[in-house]
Amino acid sequence: MLALGTSFDTLGEAYDFSNLYSWEKGFGIRYRKSILNVERTKCMQEIVCGCA
Template sequence: MSALEQTIRKFAEKPSRSLIKLELGLSSESLGEAYDFYNLYLLEVGFGIRYGKSMLNAARMKSMQEIVCGCPVRVLIRTS
């Protein structure tokens, strides 16, 4: 059973508790499933996510995908 599926089942058993709980060792079957899981968790906390940088392996297949905060960050640097 996937991490997302386990989380939804746990919430169905105890709806008064927090929907998502991060635990060491969680794994996902696909990138989409991982994205959905973290999106649910972070929406509950108060913000969303988006896809960040990705890397391709020698066979030109995606081997890494970052999932990052969806909030735009603006840094202002003032000089005198």
């Protein structure tokens, strides 16, 4: 079950899980904003409902 605050080891793992869950529930997902750390490496990526 997908829950707020769920974390994953990789972005791909998170996207795949969220995409499968959203497909089963009948909606799509998309990437939203990301946050970079001081080394300019992505440390957070929002994946949100792709509904209009």
